[in-house]
Amino acid sequence: MARLAQTAGLTDVQQEILSTVRDFVDKEIIPVATELEHRDEYPQAIVDGLKELGLFGLMIPEEYGGLGESLLTYALCVEEIARGWMSVSGIINTHFIVAYMLKQHGTQEQKDHFLPRMAAGDIRGAFSMSEPGLGSDVSAITSKAVKDGEEYVLNGQKMWLTNGGTSSLVAVLVRSDEGHPEGTAPHKSMTTFLVEKEPGFGEVRPGLTIPGKIDKMGYKGVDTTELIMDGLRISADRVLGGVTGRGFYQMMDGVEVGRVNVAARGCGVAQRAFELGVQYAQQRHTFGKAIAQHQAIQFKLAEMATKVEAAHAMMVNAARKKDSGERNDLEAGMAKYLASEYCKEVVEDAFRIHGGYGFSKEYEIERLYREAPMLLIGEGTAEIQKMIIGRRLLEEYRFQG
């Protein structure tokens, strides 16, 4: 039987990396994921294994000690990892976004300082845009940086930092009016600061507090936190790229590749849900035959597999577009939107196939059912994706009459 979600045209190196990751997922992640998730336990052994495989440096250029691989290779690895446990892909994702932003926008000194240790997994990244009062509307950010000599003083509260506790480098987006007169468009007065800190909770650096883990319905194991800046002093050479006022664009660039990543996660979770559904459907008997032999269940499986294939194809297309050096916001938005919606639907169908047992914590599908909704929200909700897609379509199909 042809497996679902195959990717044509991969190099030998890509195939080798993927088969190593798939093997790791089958042996080291799937057997322990549900148990760790139920205990909301950080998967330290898994993270150590990924570190050893070089996954934290997958897209970091070789000159900085990474593997210098493409976004496509990265996304396909993420798909495999999310198939094992979505939370683990979340541990890598924010790290990857910060490394990508450094690679694209950092000064030479910033790249030399951070990237080699990020490639080794010794420094791990988190990124922070959201605040208690905003998520979709990034231009409404209220956290502020004020210049004081060769330093900036940061104040404000941030929300929903994936890896907020375990990271040691946070890319934080704040408003910095210095050099930008009143009346400047909101997105032109934002700056990304590279904030180093100790991993952990409490006051992790003078003026910087990570209060504790937010208790979530799913996406457990990985820590999600608030971040409070109260007179946090950051040296001017830790402004990403060395120039203020560029933060919004830098973050949006990071989020664009992050969207491909979330699409890949949706593909991975949907694949796992399909695997669980198709296996269960052949084991469970009703009315004298396996439920897979009832046409209604076969139709469900057909729909699920079609969605898995379609989402995978769109995700691969979005990654390849970015790798070719072209703008991919349309493709990334479409892939993220479709993959996350399909993921939720495929998981729901696999849950229904399990009947009452899907409701039991003994069955893996129960965990997937709580994990899929996160993908509808992270890196921009469906409504935000549709806004991006709609705007881009009107640019491309401008009425010429």
Ligand SMILES: Cc1cc2nc3c(=O)[nH]c(=O)nc-3n(C[C@H](O)[C@H](O)[C@H](O)COP(=O)(O)OP(=O)(O)OC[C@H]3O[C@@H](n4cnc5c(N)ncnc54)[C@H](O)[C@@H]3O)c2cc1C
């Ligand atoms: C587990 C988890 C981890 C996260 N990790 C991070 C992280 O690492 N870093 C980070 O910065 N953020 C992170 N986030 C935040 C996430 O990006 C936001 O939750 C998301 O962008 C939505 O913002 P919001 O929650 O403020 O919802 P809101 O923006 O308040 O939106 C609420 C609803 O209104 C809709 N809506 C908003 N504006 C419009 C509009 N113009 N038109 C139509 N509908 C609209 C939305 O689609 C949504 O349905 C995380 C969130 C979660 C749940």
